[in-house]
Each structure stands twice: as structure tokens, then as C-alpha cells.
Amino acid sequence: MKIRQGIIMLGVLLLALGQAGAQTYKNAKAPVEARVKDLLQRMTLEEKVGQLNTLLGWPMYEKKGDIVGISATFKEEISKRHIGSFWATLRADPWTQKTLETGLSPRQSAEATNAMQKYMMENTRLGIPLILAEECPHGHMAIGTTVFSTSIGQASTWDPALIQEMASAIAVEARVQGAHIGYGPVLDLVREPRWSRLEETYGEDPYLIGQMGIAMVRGFQGTNLNSGKNIISTLKHFTAYGSPEGGHNGGIALTGQRDLYMSYLPPFRDAIKAGALSIMASYNSIDGIPCSANSFLLKDVLVKDWGFKGYTVSDLHGIPSMNTNHRVAADMEQAATMSINAGLDNDLGGAAYGDALIKAVKDKLVTMATIDSAVAHVLRVKFKMGLFENPYVDPAAVENVVATPEHIALSKKVALESIVLLKNENSLLPLSKSIKNLAVIGPNADNIYNQLGDYTAPQPEEKIVTVLEGIKAKLGTGTNINYVKGCAIRDTTNDNIAAAVTAAQHADAVVLVLGGSSARDFKTSYQATGAAEVKSGESSVSDMESGEGYDRVSLDLMGLQNKLLKSLVATGKPIVLVLIEGRPLNITWAAEHVPAIVNAWYPGQEGGHAIADVLFGDYNPAGRLPVSIPKSVGQLPVYYNYKNASRHDYVEMTSRPQYSFGYGLSYTTFGYENLQLSVNGKKVAVKFTVKNTGKVEGDEVVQLYVRDDYSSVVTANEQLKRFQRVHLKAGEAKEINFELNPEDLQLLNVQNKWVVEPGTFSVMVGGSSDDAKLNGSFTIK
The missing domain is CATH 3.40.50.1700 (Glycoside hydrolase family 3 C-terminal domain)
Incomplete structure (x- = not known):
């Protein structure tokens, strides 16, 4: 009898443990890592691969009059491919063929995304909610939302606090309609204005781009991803995409490793350190390696060096382009293999990470551990956003959030400052x-x-x-x-x-x-x-x-x-x-x-x-x-922070741009005085006074540039290190204090080590890169 009772008790205990285990990934109180691990072990290979695909979203709903629901296409994709993410579901433009009539109002957008999530939660085996990504560079790219200045205008404000406020407004408008990820900011450094996408960038300077990137990430993501007001930021485009050979969009990037580290990578590093949880690989190649299959960038730099905790995604059809454009992959299976093994988690477009990736696993070209790692990166985000507990939004709340008078006023303020x-x-x-x-x-x-x-x-x-x-x-x-x-x-x-x-x-x-x-x-x-x-x-x-x-x-x-x-x-x-x-x-x-x-x-x-x-x-x-404005394309490149070398006038004209980086006038004038530099180890305190010397109030953008006078490798002739937008009444003066830290003074030396070399550094302070009002120097011993 006792043995029988013991067997019954053991059976009850095992059943209880099994039931508890079945609920672990749905248990909001369980640690995220435990939930990820539990869900992974329940998923088939096909379900896992489905989580690694982000399909085009706008065919996934149907609209009949004012009624919005899921489409047959949506049901088919979920049934056959177990898709985990969609992109641009709410997008409307000539490409998507969605107009003001055929597209969705903000409330209908919320209803559509709710319908999609409801189907996932109630009609799929594991009930895994969707991640819905949207374009959000200067407003959520959907009907009825607030439209802000494009990114190059945002950068012209030189006001990160304002841009963070703008990003928060974009985030809440997108999130209330059911979006979870905003594609943006674009952190491409631009040295080629013939390139078509300059408007999407913050210009030619890595420090300014980085500060704008930090502002956008903080505005998008906030401090609580489960707030219902925030979205995840996807950084674009990783990397060196903005200076293509000949200005051709998606063309090869001509950059050496040192310039890559010192010019193109810092804005992404800054945004990752600010907490960005998603990043997009760019279309271009660097030194013969497509960014969609560059393990040095996706693993060594991003994860090992910077400690990235989010997930990586391709640009649209970026993985197939290794076959069609770069011609480094003979077929889709090889393209998928190269990308996922290099650390690219998610396929935007879904043309590569489907049957081809499943075949690559079965052919032992890709390990299950690699698949699990990529899927874990995606699932982790879903758990952090609380989507398993609350995948829905409130359609009734949309009208009180989207395109409010406050957001419209904010749009004007950004435009004014730009x-x-x-x-x-x-x-x-x-x-x-x-x-x-x-x-x-x-x-x-x-x-x-x-x-x-x-x-x-x-x-x-x-x-x-x-x-x-x-x-x-x-x-x-x-x-x-x-x-x-x-x-x-x-x-x-x-x-x-x-x-x-x-x-x-x-x-x-x-x-x-x-x-x-x-x-x-x-x-x-x-x-x-x-x-x-x-x-x-x-x-x-x-x-x-x-x-x-x-x-x-x-x-x-x-x-x-x-x-x-x-x-x-x-x-x-x-x-x-x-x-x-x-x-x-x-x-x-x-x-x-x-x-x-x-x-x-x-x-x-x-x-x-x-x-x-x-x-x-x-x-x-x-x-x-x-960004500098050239006099002629014959001057290109004409960015201000060129490496120390011979630059001289041409036969036809000067080598100087028409207007340099940092330039801009005012209806008043400003004076600078009393520059003081104080060195403490490898930190430098910079203090000076700026005064409105005109008759009307206005803003001055004070800019601090640094030059390493003599260095073991060639460095920039000057480099922006600090700036501040300052409002001054007529006749008013303010003391400005900046501190330079070792990171501001370091370089990548011959041994590829980041070091601050002893020697003298020049400091230039003023209202433009080519108009220093104050000059000084300090010595690092």
C-alpha cells in the first residue's frame, strides 16, 4: 500500500512539475532567460526559423469599408511558415499602393494589429505574439501621424534634448497603434552628397551623429519597454553605408579599418551604449565582405567589443543580395548559411531564412545551436516588452495620442530650430x-x-x-x-x-x-x-x-x-x-x-x-x-574633418566648401572670450564665456573642436568633441563648461590599440568648424 501511495504521489508531483514547466514561458514572474529557454525547447525547427523572418506587413490585413481584419495571406504565412515578425504593416505610400482611401486610419491600425495578435495567441500551437516593426525616422510612416523634419534637419537643430522629446512622441504614436519596433535612427556618416539618402542621416560628423543617435534611442525606448509608450530602436545601417563609391546607393564602401573604427563605427557604438536593442546590417560591402555576412562586425565588434544585447536584422532582401548583387553566394542556401553563421539573426523580407535555412540545418551547414541563439535574441525582446502578457493595444486611446496639438507644436519647434x-x-x-x-x-x-x-x-x-x-x-x-x-x-x-x-x-x-x-x-x-x-x-x-x-x-x-x-x-x-x-x-x-x-x-x-x-x-x-555644402562636385569629398594631408586650391576654384560644417547665421551676433584649459591626468576642463553682442535675443551653438597636433598615425585636422545650443538675451553672457575625457583624445595606434598619446592638443572654440573665435592648447604628459 505504501509503495502504491508513493507511486501515486510521485506521479502527481511529476504531473505538477510538467504542468508548471508548460507554463514557464507564459509565466510573467519567471526570469526572462528561463522563459526563453523553456520556449525554445518546445519549438520545432520550422517554428524557430519562422521567428527569424520579418515579412512585408501591408498585405496582412484586409479592409472592407470601415471594418479591418486579417487577410488570407496572413493566415497562409502563419500556417506554412510560423512567421514571428512583420514590417511596415501600417505603411502607406506609392510603393505599397496604400492611399488615404485604401490604407488605415490610426484607429483602424490598432484594430488591424490587434486582429493579427489575436490570431497568433488563439490559433497557433505555442501562442507566440508578433513583433511589428515600422518605419519611424521622422514620424511613424503611417496615415494620420505627426510628420517631423527629416533627419538632416533634426541634426541641424544641434539640440539632442529636443530630438529625444521628438522621438518620444514618435514612439507613443507608433506604439498605441500596435507597433513594437521603430526603424531608426539612421546613423550613416555621409561623405558623398550625391548619394540619394543623405536626408535620412545626421550628416558628416561622428560625434554629432552619435549624440543624435543617443537622443533617438532614449526617446524611443525610454526606461521601461513594457510601458505601452515605448518602442525598440533599430539602428541603420551597419555600416559605412553613407559614403558609397560614386554615390551609388548600396555601393561598396572605400574605407580602411582605422577610419572605420574612428569615423564610421563611433555613432553606432554610442547608440548601443545608450541601450539600443536592434541593429540593421547595411547593403554594402567593406573590403570585399558584405555587411550581411560580416562576422567581424556582427560578432566581434557588436557583441564582443560593445556588449550588444539585442538582435540583428538584415536590410530588405539584404541576404539574397549576396547572390544577386555581391555574387559571393551561389544560391539562397549558401547566402542564408553565410549570414546566420556570421551573426545576422533576422531576415527582413523572408526570402532567405525559410526553406533554404531549414535545408542548411539539415545539410549540417548551420548548427541548431546557431539557430537557437538567433531565436533567443528575438524572443528575449518579446518577453522584455511584455507581449506574451499583453499583445494588444486600445483602439479607443488612439485619438488622444496620435497627432495631438502638443505633437504638432513639437513638429513646428523642430522645424524652427532646424x-x-x-x-x-x-x-x-x-x-x-x-x-x-x-x-x-x-x-x-x-x-x-x-x-x-x-x-x-x-x-x-x-x-x-x-x-x-x-x-x-x-x-x-x-x-x-x-x-x-x-x-x-x-x-x-x-x-x-x-x-x-x-x-x-x-x-x-x-x-x-x-x-x-x-x-x-x-x-x-x-x-x-x-x-x-x-x-x-x-x-x-x-x-x-x-x-x-x-x-x-x-x-x-x-x-x-x-x-x-x-x-x-x-x-x-x-x-x-x-x-x-x-x-x-x-x-x-x-x-x-x-x-x-x-x-x-x-x-x-x-x-x-x-x-x-x-x-x-x-x-x-x-x-x-x-554637412558641408560644396561649391562643385569636383571638390568631393569636402567634409570638414579630413585627415591631415595636403589640401590646396584647384586650378578652377578654391578647395574650401561654399559653407562648412557647423556654419549658420543669426539675426544677432555673438562674442567669445576668456578661454581656460585645465588638465587633470587625461581629463581636460574647458571653460569660456559666450555673449550676445547684438540687439535681439537668440541661440548660439557653441562648438568645441580638438586637434591632436602630432600623432603616431594620421588623424583629423580637427574634430568636433562638444557642442551646446545656448539661448542668450541681448547683452547676456554665459559661462560654458565642457570636460574632455580620455575617449575624446584617443586614437587607434599602429598596433591597433586605443591609446591616448602624450603630446600637445589644440583647442578651437567658436560657432563653426572654420571660424574659431578662441584658440588654445594643452599637453598630456
């Missing part, structure tokens, strides 16, 4: 609000999509404030405003330049709005990656000359814009040139002949109000260039 005053001869700006006759001219004066940049969803016209609308709202009925388009951005077949000249002749001043466009249209054809197909001699000419896939052979204003510009200057009227653009364009002629030039990049939905505030003196501009 505007760079390049020239203001004889103080033409600000214009008087009592001006009687004003001509507003140009292809970008009243075009909503040309103002918004790439990776922007369709917008209702009443939501976007153009320059013309901003000026009208500013001046009211007291000014006669005459608008003439003049010409298109690219098309040369139609123009009304004659009417523009007539309007200028009858005006007291002219606001001329030129530049570029990243506005996609439904006539453009697209590659599988979403990049535009660009063919020379296109029969149908859109305005688009920037944005992914639109690489340039020159930086000149396209179409008839220069003809329009010169015709208006010939009238003798005061001209204010406003540039709305995605890359620095050639304005050499304008810099010589136009008295006032304002660069607004792509300023977002409130751009018209922001530009009007600057033009008429309600806001004193203080944006600073995050």
Missing part, C-alpha cells in the same frame, strides 16, 4: 510684416509633398502648411501676395517664368522657394527593396531627385530652376532664396548674387509656419549645418 540662415546681406532679413506687395515664387513654395521628404505616408492637404500658406497666415490681408510657381523641380517642358518675372517686378520683395524633392508618386516603378527605379531620359518626369534610389551625378539645381533664379535676380528686386531639399545642392551662383539664403531641408508638416516665423522675425534662426 532652419539654417546661410546669408543675410545688409540685413535683408527679417522682412517687414507691413510689406505691401510680396511675390512668392517657386516649385517648392506651395507643394506639400516636396516639403516632407522620403519615408512619408500620404497626407490630407489641409494637414500640411506650405511656405505660401505660412506667409499668408503670418501677414493676413494687409499684404498683397502674388504666387507664381515659375517652373517644376525637374520638368523642362512647361514653365511660367515670364509670369514669375512680372510678379517680381510688381513686388517689394521676392521669396523664392527652390530645391529638391523626395516626393514619390504612383507613376514611379520601384525595386523589391522599395528604392525607386531611376532611368535616364524618363518620359514622365516627377519632381523627385532625392530619396532612396535617386543618386545624382551633379548637385546642380535641376530643371529650369537656375533659369528662374537668374531671371528674378535680373529684376533687381530684393530676393530671399528659401531652399527645401534633401541634400546640399549647388548654390554657388546664388551665394554670389542673392542677398539672403535660408536652408530649411525638408521641414515637415509645420514647415510653412516655421519658415514664415523666420522670414518675418518672429523667430531668430540658429540652425547649423551638419
Whole structure:
């Protein structure tokens, strides 16, 4: 009897343990690692591989009137492939063929993602929730969300605190609709402005890029991923993607290992240290190795050196491109094998990590341990976000979160701080609000999509404030405003330049709005990656000359814009040139002949109000260039922090850019004095005073540059190490204190060791990289 009772008790105990074990991965109180381990041991190979795929999301819902649900395609992908992630489910643009009518409102987005999660939780064997990733570089790329300035404009603010606030707003708008990951920030260092994606970056300086990256990561992720207000940040594009040979998007990167470590990698390192939990491998190759299969980057640098705790993902179809573009893999199985063994966890697009990866495991080309490691990286994120406990969002809460008045005001603030005053001869700006006759001219004066940049969803016209609308709202009925388009951005077949000249002749001043466009249209054809197909001699000419896939052979204003510009200057009227653009364009002629030039990049939905505030003196501009503006493509590369070497003038022109990194004017002036340097070991305290010496209040962006005077390897002629945006009333002075630490002074020596070498260092302080107001030096012993 006792033996029988003992057997029964043992059976009950084993059953209890089995039941408890079955619940471990669903037990919110269990440690994350225990939950990951428990779930992994329950998964089949096919289920594991499904977690390593992120498919295109917009075909996964269907919309019938106002009712939204899952599509048959979704059910089929889940049934056959056990997919664990989707990307761009809520995206709308010409590539996805989702319009304001066929796409989803913010509330419908929440309903769609809830339907997808409900199916996963109730109709799959293990009930693993989805991760839904969205594009979020300057706003969540979905219908109805707030549209901010593109990244190059964000960098022009030189205000990381503001950018963190913006990122928090983007995160909460995305999360309330069911998103979990935001693709961004783009941390590519750009030395090639012909490249089509410069607008998505923070420019040419690793320190500035790093500070903006830290701000975005902290804004996206916050301090609690389970807050319901935060999303995970996916850093793009790892690495050296922004300076391709010839400006070709996805082209090879020409960089040595030392420059890679000292220029291209630091922004990613900074963002990883700030806590980023996802990173995307770039399309390009470095020294013959595609980044999608570069174990040195994905394992040695990212994990061993930086301690990365998140998961890696390919760019869209980046793994298949090793077969089709790089030609280092003979077939999809080999491409999948190379990538996963190199440390690339997730396949965006899902063309490689499917049957080909399963076959690679069965062919013993990939171990189960490698698969488990990659799957664990993905599952860990799902557990940290609390998705197993609460995979749903509240559709009723969406209207109180998305595109609120506070977020719209924040969009305007970012636009205001991003505007760079390049020239203001004889103080033409600000214009008087009592001006009687004003001509507003140009292809970008009243075009909503040309103002918004790439990776922007369709917008209702009443939501976007153009320059013309901003000026009208500013001046009211007291000014006669005459608008003439003049010409298109690219098309040369139609123009009304004659009417523009007539309007200028009858005006007291002219606001001329030129530049570029990243506005996609439904006539453009697209590659599988979403990049535009660009063919020379296109029969149908859109305005688009920037944005992914639109690489340039020159930086000149396209179409008839220069003809329009010169015709208006010939009238003798005061001209204010406003540039709305995605890359620095050639304005050499304008810099010589136009008295006032304002660069607004792509300023977002409130751009018209922001530009009007600057033009008429309600806001004193203080944006600073995050990228140098060349005089000619023949000067390229023309970035400011070039390595010490001979740089001299050309036969035709100077080697100096038109406007250097860090440059920007104000409606007031600033003075610097009393530089003091104090060395304590390998730390240096820097102290100085900046004063508003003009008659109006304004912001100065104080910039500190350092040069290692003599070093064992070639280093930069100067390098930004600190900056601060400072608001000063007229006549006000403030003491600025910076501290340089050993990391700011180190270099990668001949033995490939990071060291701070003894010797002298020069310090330059001022408002631009080429205009030091204070100079000093210190010695490290």
C-alpha cells in the first residue's frame, strides 16, 4: 500500500512539475532567460526559423469599408511558415499602393494589429505574439501621424534634448497603434552628397551623429519597454553605408579599418551604449565582405567589443543580395548559411531564412545551436516588452495620442530650430510684416509633398502648411501676395517664368522657394527593396531627385530652376532664396548674387509656419549645418574633418566648401572670450564665456573642436568633441563648461590599440568648424 501511495504521489508531483514547466514561458514572474529557454525547447525547427523572418506587413490585413481584419495571406504565412515578425504593416505610400482611401486610419491600425495578435495567441500551437516593426525616422510612416523634419534637419537643430522629446512622441504614436519596433535612427556618416539618402542621416560628423543617435534611442525606448509608450530602436545601417563609391546607393564602401573604427563605427557604438536593442546590417560591402555576412562586425565588434544585447536584422532582401548583387553566394542556401553563421539573426523580407535555412540545418551547414541563439535574441525582446502578457493595444486611446496639438507644436519647434540662415546681406532679413506687395515664387513654395521628404505616408492637404500658406497666415490681408510657381523641380517642358518675372517686378520683395524633392508618386516603378527605379531620359518626369534610389551625378539645381533664379535676380528686386531639399545642392551662383539664403531641408508638416516665423522675425534662426555644402562636385569629398594631408586650391576654384560644417547665421551676433584649459591626468576642463553682442535675443551653438597636433598615425585636422545650443538675451553672457575625457583624445595606434598619446592638443572654440573665435592648447604628459 505504501509503495502504491508513493507511486501515486510521485506521479502527481511529476504531473505538477510538467504542468508548471508548460507554463514557464507564459509565466510573467519567471526570469526572462528561463522563459526563453523553456520556449525554445518546445519549438520545432520550422517554428524557430519562422521567428527569424520579418515579412512585408501591408498585405496582412484586409479592409472592407470601415471594418479591418486579417487577410488570407496572413493566415497562409502563419500556417506554412510560423512567421514571428512583420514590417511596415501600417505603411502607406506609392510603393505599397496604400492611399488615404485604401490604407488605415490610426484607429483602424490598432484594430488591424490587434486582429493579427489575436490570431497568433488563439490559433497557433505555442501562442507566440508578433513583433511589428515600422518605419519611424521622422514620424511613424503611417496615415494620420505627426510628420517631423527629416533627419538632416533634426541634426541641424544641434539640440539632442529636443530630438529625444521628438522621438518620444514618435514612439507613443507608433506604439498605441500596435507597433513594437521603430526603424531608426539612421546613423550613416555621409561623405558623398550625391548619394540619394543623405536626408535620412545626421550628416558628416561622428560625434554629432552619435549624440543624435543617443537622443533617438532614449526617446524611443525610454526606461521601461513594457510601458505601452515605448518602442525598440533599430539602428541603420551597419555600416559605412553613407559614403558609397560614386554615390551609388548600396555601393561598396572605400574605407580602411582605422577610419572605420574612428569615423564610421563611433555613432553606432554610442547608440548601443545608450541601450539600443536592434541593429540593421547595411547593403554594402567593406573590403570585399558584405555587411550581411560580416562576422567581424556582427560578432566581434557588436557583441564582443560593445556588449550588444539585442538582435540583428538584415536590410530588405539584404541576404539574397549576396547572390544577386555581391555574387559571393551561389544560391539562397549558401547566402542564408553565410549570414546566420556570421551573426545576422533576422531576415527582413523572408526570402532567405525559410526553406533554404531549414535545408542548411539539415545539410549540417548551420548548427541548431546557431539557430537557437538567433531565436533567443528575438524572443528575449518579446518577453522584455511584455507581449506574451499583453499583445494588444486600445483602439479607443488612439485619438488622444496620435497627432495631438502638443505633437504638432513639437513638429513646428523642430522645424524652427532646424532652419539654417546661410546669408543675410545688409540685413535683408527679417522682412517687414507691413510689406505691401510680396511675390512668392517657386516649385517648392506651395507643394506639400516636396516639403516632407522620403519615408512619408500620404497626407490630407489641409494637414500640411506650405511656405505660401505660412506667409499668408503670418501677414493676413494687409499684404498683397502674388504666387507664381515659375517652373517644376525637374520638368523642362512647361514653365511660367515670364509670369514669375512680372510678379517680381510688381513686388517689394521676392521669396523664392527652390530645391529638391523626395516626393514619390504612383507613376514611379520601384525595386523589391522599395528604392525607386531611376532611368535616364524618363518620359514622365516627377519632381523627385532625392530619396532612396535617386543618386545624382551633379548637385546642380535641376530643371529650369537656375533659369528662374537668374531671371528674378535680373529684376533687381530684393530676393530671399528659401531652399527645401534633401541634400546640399549647388548654390554657388546664388551665394554670389542673392542677398539672403535660408536652408530649411525638408521641414515637415509645420514647415510653412516655421519658415514664415523666420522670414518675418518672429523667430531668430540658429540652425547649423551638419554637412558641408560644396561649391562643385569636383571638390568631393569636402567634409570638414579630413585627415591631415595636403589640401590646396584647384586650378578652377578654391578647395574650401561654399559653407562648412557647423556654419549658420543669426539675426544677432555673438562674442567669445576668456578661454581656460585645465588638465587633470587625461581629463581636460574647458571653460569660456559666450555673449550676445547684438540687439535681439537668440541661440548660439557653441562648438568645441580638438586637434591632436602630432600623432603616431594620421588623424583629423580637427574634430568636433562638444557642442551646446545656448539661448542668450541681448547683452547676456554665459559661462560654458565642457570636460574632455580620455575617449575624446584617443586614437587607434599602429598596433591597433586605443591609446591616448602624450603630446600637445589644440583647442578651437567658436560657432563653426572654420571660424574659431578662441584658440588654445594643452599637453598630456
